[in-house]
Amino acid sequence: MTCSAVDAQALSRSRRQVFLGLFIAIAVSLHAFESLLPTPVPWLRLGLANIMTLVALYLYDGRAAWSVSLARVGIGALLLGRIFGPGFWLALVGTLFATSAMIIVYRFAGRRLSPIGISAIGAGGHALGQILAARLLVVQHAAIWQVLPFFMLFTLFAGVLTGWLAALLLEELREHPAFTKSERGAY
Amino acid sequence: MKAPWHFMTGGDWLVVLLLLTSSLGGIISIAAMSEGSRVLITCGDELCFTAPLDQPRTLAIDGPLGQTKLVIDERGARIVESPCPRKICVSMGVAKHTGDLLACVPNRILVHIDGSSGKEVSYDLLSR
Numbered sequence: 001m002t003c004s005a006v007d008a009q010a011l012s013r014s015r016r017q018v019f020l021g022l023f024i025a026i027a028v029s030l031h032a033f034e035s036l037l038p039t040p041v042p043w044l045r046l047g048l049a050n051i052m053t054l055v056a057l058y059l060y061d062g063r064a065a066w067s068v069s070l071a072r073v074g075i076g077a078l079l080l081g082r083i084f085g086p087g088f089w090l091a092l093v094g095t096l097f098a099t100s101a102m103i104i105v106y107r108f109a110g111r112r113l114s115p116i117g118i119s120a121i122g123a124g125g126h127a128l129g130q131i132l133a134a135r136l137l138v139v140q141h142a143a144i145w146q147v148l149p150f151f152m153l154f155t156l157f158a159g160v161l162t163g164w165l166a167a168l169l170l171e172e173l174r175e176h177p178a179f180t181k182s183e184r185g186a187y
Numbered sequence: 188m189k190a191p192w193h194f195m196t197g198g199d200w201l202v203v204l205l206l207l208t209s210s211l212g213g214i215i216s217i218a219a220m221s222e223g224s225r226v227l228i229t230c231g232d233e234l235c236f237t238a239p240l241d242q243p244r245t246l247a248i249d250g251p252l253g254q255t256k257l258v259i260d261e262r263g264a265r266i267v268e269s270p271c272p273r274k275i276c277v278s279m280g281v282a283k284h285t286g287d288l289l290a291c292v293p294n295r296i297l298v299h300i301d302g303s304s305g306k307e308v309s310y311d312l313l314s315r
Contacts, residue, residue: 111196113196113198114195115194116191117203149211149212149214150214153211153214
């Protein structure tokens with residue numbers, strides 16, 4: 001093949017761009033699919049799109065995770081017609097909290113935490129960010145904090161579930177030639 | 188398919204356990220916080236009796252139809268006997284949290300649980 005003629009760095013950069021684009025597309029479709037599912041309480045969702053943020057974080061780095069999560073919030077809201085509505089701001093602040101929490105903890109804990117632990121932390125950050133945004137933007141009353149523990153309990157379950165799915169996916173992807181160690185390093 | 192615990196490290200268990208205990212602790216403390224401390228009884232249009240919720244007692248309240256019996260014990264306040272035809276107030280069960288209400292409309296008796304220091308939580312904004 002002519003691969004040897006291509007600059008290895010440029011190749012791995014464009015490969016990363018292609019895969020991140022794919023991850024964002026999957027995340028947006030998971031988000032859209034999830035919004036079609038019935039929920040007992042509005043705004044109570046599993047956050048399946050977070051699987052792709054976790055995969056980007058584990059396969060690449062924090063910047064990749066930011067790209068996936070922010071693009072997912074923006075494109076997802078655009079697609080569902082919720083952009084700049086009150087729900088959008090809640091989702092955005094929740095995602096900012098979740099992604100920062102996951103990246104910071106991942107940087108310090110490294111391999112001592114599996115995607116399940118990182119996802120549980122992200123889910124907790126998401127709940128905290130959403131309630132904070134709701135407190136400031138929607139319900140200007142301190143009583144909203146009483147919802148937090150109930151929200152936290154549900155979100156913990158959701159976080160472990162999405163973390164588990166991400167761990168299963170990562171196991172498959174790591175065996176793929178595009179992500180194996182020899183392929184990721186210099187040619 | 189591998190189970191979640193196949194992937195979970197010691198750190199993961201710690202994170203999950205910490206989040207679980209903190210949210211359960213929060214739920215328990217909220218439940219404890221909302222426990223009322225005072226029973227207010229309204230007969231007709233005016234307040235006719237106030238009693239602390241933590242002292243067990245039995246009260247007989249007079250209304251237009253006769254006597255309604257109210258019991259306060261460690262479970263909370265409840266109406267055990269009433270002359271009203273449908274006994275809805277008896278079937279309303281126990282009231283113990285701030286804002287709980289027992290009403291015997293035919294006998295014009297209203298039992299209302301209150302917080303002690305006016306720290307009553309208002310849900311008006313949430314239900315709007």
